[in-house]
Amino acid sequence: MRKKSTRKSNSRFRLFRLVIFAGLIMTLAFIFLVSTLGNQKFGGLHKLVLETTGPVQEVVTSGVNYLLSFKQGYLEVLGVREENKRLWKELKECRALLHKSREAMATNARLKKLLAFKDAADFPVVTASVIGKDPSMWFRSLIIDAGTNSGVVKGSPVANSEGIIGQVITASPSYSKVLLAIAPSSAIDVLLQKSRVRGVLKGSGKLTYRLEYVLKTVEIEEGDVVVTAGYGGMFPTGMPVGVVSKVIRKRRGMFHEIEVTPSVDYKTLENVFVLQRNESAVDE
Template sequence: MRKKTIRKRSSRFRLFRIVFLAGFLLTVTLIFLVSTLGTQKFGAMHKLVLEAVGPLQKMVTFTTSSVKNFVDDHLVVFQDSLRLREENNRLLIQLQEKEELLNKSREAMATNASFRRLLGFRDGLSRPAIAASVIGKDPSVWFRSIIIDQGSNSGIVKGNPVVNSEGVVGQVFTTSPNYSKVLLAIAPSSAIDVLLQKSRVRGILKGTGTLTYRLEYILKTVEVEEGDYVVTAGYGGVFPTGLPVGVVSRVIKKPRGMFHEIEVTPTVDYQTLEHLLVIEQRDISELQQMDAF
């Protein structure tokens, strides 16, 4: 009870002091106003109030000025920062546009160079050829194939050989009016009649499903070395004679058996196929004449 009574007395005393102070300030203010409005002369009370209020007003003015200067300075910095950011964004956009144009220019130059090589290769072929582009790939290992953007409407039929400027790519095995599917020469179901260019010995080049070939039916009596070129034999009139196919990369001489075990690396980069040539088949009458001869 005593503690509560002491707290109440303390609260009342604080309230009394606040009221007294407020009354004193109000009285001083009224006296200042009366003395100011009532006469143009500075009385003692006016001077006293002025002396009391002056430092406070000076401090308020200084603080206000400092805050204003601080805000103005930081506002200028903020505006400069915004301008710099906008300028950086503008320059970044310009740089990206320039890089995009540069990339397009490089791509156009690379495409043109590829087409020039392909057209130069076509000029050296003994048969007409149709230019096509790769638009899809079959990822399966056993039946590796690609889809090209030319079909039966362009005169392409099943069995047409497909090449590029590097050599043999494969054969067309199905067509639609506007598209064709090409069986790659590296597919395990592919087999091509070939010659060892140096010795002119004939063999069968088979796909392995990987980025290599296997050359079969080359007798051990034949001298075969790494680096020997393998070209198409031209039998059956499917592929023209002498088209590059690959390079001998390994010769395994086993003690048993009649034939060499030969690994051939393709001259064609199958991972970067883009533009191809589909070679037209010979006429049936021409093939019959060749067979009769």
């Protein structure tokens, strides 16, 4: 019983203290309000209340200012992020436009060379595009989109503005297969442009030629130009084939070992010309 009465007494005492504290706070607040609204003179009580509530107001004001500053910074970050996305989009569009412009300029330059070659040629030609490649070493070849319907026949020489590419080995109505001059099974009669000495140009299976059957008595140097000889009517005379890039002089044997770099860039072939021939010139 004593414990219960003690607990009740403690609860009443706490409640009493709470009421007294609340009353004191309300009294101070009332006095502060009245003194603020009614009298502009600062009394001692007013100063006491001001000293009591000032730090609280300072903390509240700082907190509000911090929240406002954080909100402003967050909005600015969002704006920068959106601006960044917009700029990246514009940059991608500019890069795509620049790529298209460069591709258009390269295509224009290539087509200008082809047109100049076609206008300067003394023989009819058929324009064709490369649509496929055979990478095998022995039968390096191309597939082009021109065939017998366009006047292309087996044995027709194929070239571009840079020089000889190869010859047609089979043709259908709309397509043809071209054996490249760099294929080991290819052989072309050629001349050294400077000395007019004849030789046979054979493919190496790589991006070079071998010039064979040139006697050691012939003076030959790196940089000498090699052109078609025109024998047999296969290729016109004087078309560029390549440039001598290496001469190996051995003690034994009758002939030089000569490496020739093609005048044609076989890695970037896109458009070619097929030189038209008469049916009587076609070898069955």
